[in-house]
Amino acid sequence: EDKVVQSPLSLVVHEGDTVTLNCSYEVTNFRSLLWYKQEKKAPTFLFMLTSSGIEKKSGRLSSILDKKELSSILNITATQTGDSAIYLCAVGGGTSYGKLTFGQGTILTVHP
Amino acid sequence: EPEVTQTPSHQVTQMGQEVILRCVPISNHLYFYWYRQILGQKVEFLVSFYNNEISEKSEIFDDQFSVERPDGSNFTLKIRSTKLEDSAMYFCASSPDSIGELFFGEGSRLTVL
Numbered sequence: 001e002d003k004v005v006q007s008p009l010s011l012v013v014h015e016g017d018t019v020t021l022n023c024s025y026e027v028t029n030f031r032s033l034l035w036y037k038q039e040k041k042a043p044t045f046l047f048m049l050t051s052s053g054i055e056k057k058s059g060r061l062s063s064i065l066d067k068k069e070l071s072s073i074l075n076i077t078a079t080q081t082g083d084s085a086i087y088l089c090a091v092g093g094g095t096s097y098g099k100l101t102f103g104q105g106t107i108l109t110v111h112p
Numbered sequence: 113e114p115e116v117t118q119t120p121s122h123q124v125t126q127m128g129q130e131v132i133l134r135c136v137p138i139s140n141h142l143y144f145y146w147y148r149q150i151l152g153q154k155v156e157f158l159v160s161f162y163n164n165e166i167s168e169k170s171e172i173f174d175d176q177f178s179v180e181r182p183d184g185s186n187f188t189l190k191i192r193s194t195k196l197e198d199s200a201m202y203f204c205a206s207s208p209d210s211i212g213e214l215f216f217g218e219g220s221r222l223t224v225l
Binding site: 032045048050092098099100102103 | 116143145147153154155156157160167168170201203205207210211212213214215216217218219
């Protein structure tokens with residue numbers, strides 16, 4: 001059974017801090033690892049990492065895939081209150097494209 | 113920016129009733145999915161749909177569930193006889209290809225009483 005575990009489960013920081021969120025996985029036939037941000041309802045796409053693209057960056061957010069360690073990190077620098085959300089890690093694997101296995105999420109709270 | 117839209121945003125139903133949740137995927141996308149999230153739990157895969165047929169379904173997606181693409185734009189999830197444990201947020205997602213990222217709709221919250 002595919003498995004995705006995120007840590008920490010929750011994190012409280014102050015504006016300006018840098019945070020690192022972790023995701024580890026066990027999947028058959030790994031295809032991709034995706035990070036989503038979930039504020040109120042829909043998960044919104046942040047990054048997709050694959051064997052051919054193990055590092056992504058967008059503004060203050062960046063992510064790295066470590067295929068050897070079967071893990072990924074999501075870094076957020078200079079955090080803002082608007083970064084407060086649940087960050088979801090999901091992994092695509094197996095024989096079916098688009099079937100993602102999600103982690104339980106990390107709840108990030110950024111205080112002013 | 114194109115988005116996945118879902119209706120209704122919230123539906124309350126009595127146990128045993130049938131519900132239909134509707135989704136309009138992004139127009140040039142070819143792969144469609146339903147996921148659900150029970151309150152406080154992980155997002156779970158239900159079913160994937162491509163070329164007018166189910167390509168994969170999870171153990172959750174039993175005979176009470178069905179999906180359909182009745183026309184060129186809508187993608188529906190039908191739950192035939194709802195149970196209390198079907199109460200969840202149901203997310204529709206679409207993807208332009210088989211390996212790209214999934215774009216999620218805002219979700220339909222189903223409450224079964």
